[in-house]
Amino acid sequence: MLINDVLLPALGQTVYMVLASTIMAVIIGFLPAIILVITDEKGLKPNKAIYKSLDFIINILRSFPFIILMIAIFPFTKLLVGKTIGTTAAIVPLTIAAAPFAARVIESAMKEVDSGIIEAARSFGASNWQIIHKVILKEAFPSIILGITLTVISVVGYSAMAGAIGGGGLGDVAIKYGYYRFKTDIMVYTVIILIVLVQIFQSIGDIIYKKLSK
Structure with a gap:
């Protein structure tokens, strides 16, 4: 009964939070990643x-403990979604926490592109925007997918x-049932499900990467 009434809804909440916040974090992370790649030496x-300024800001945001971040931005979360607890509210801090990570992995993927390809594009008269859009992003896309996969897992x-602080999902079930009610089986189930x-997210990312790399 607990599996149908508690674990399955919690799994749905977790998937909802993870996918929604990852999508928004990647969208937000692309701009600073591109700026970092363009302005690098x-x-x-x-x-x-x-x-240096953008690099410093991203490093600061990445080093911020998530629990503290989630509590610190309660007023901002309430301003955006009208509440501070629940799965929808949790998406706000999740996005803010994941965006710097996403920016960094996208930046790293773009910097892996062979400089010879970029120079070749320049020699043909391509503008900076064309090089970013048609060369760097295109060549880096498989590696960006791997980076997004890492972001999802994070x-x-x-x-x-x-x-632990009212975000819902499997973590909430583990605290309420596994910790406070001493239901070890529920704790084990949540760990196994996570x-x-x-593994599912990693496998999907690997499959997409292999297809794009061919």
């Missing part, structure tokens, strides 16, 4: 001040922590 338009972990969920 080896980039298309080097600018040390912009690069968000799964964040979502479990969100359950492990399986991570």
Whole structure:
């Protein structure tokens, strides 16, 4: 009964939180990633001040403990969604926590593109935007998929922590039933489900990566 009434709805909440926040984090993360790639000392338009400033901000946000972040932005979360607890409310801090991570993995993927390809595009008269859009992003896309997969897996972990302070999902079930009510079986089930969920996301990412790399 607990599986149908508790675990399955919690699994649905976790998947909802993870996918929604990852999508938004990736969308948000793309812009700073592109700016970092362009303004890097080896980039298309080097600018040390912009690069160092943005790099510093991303590092600060990445190092912020998620639980503290979630509590600290309660007023902002309430402003956006009208409440501070629940799965929808948890998406706000999850997105903010994941966006810097997404930006960093996208940046790393784009920097892996062979400089010879970029120089070849330049020699044909391609503009910076064309190089970013048609060369770097296209060549880096398989690696970006792997980076997004890592982001998803990180968000799964964040979502479990969100359950500790009313975020819902499997983390919430583990706290309420496994910890407070001493139901060890429920705790074990939630851990197994989270492990399986991570494996599914990783497998999907690997499959997409292999198809795009051919």
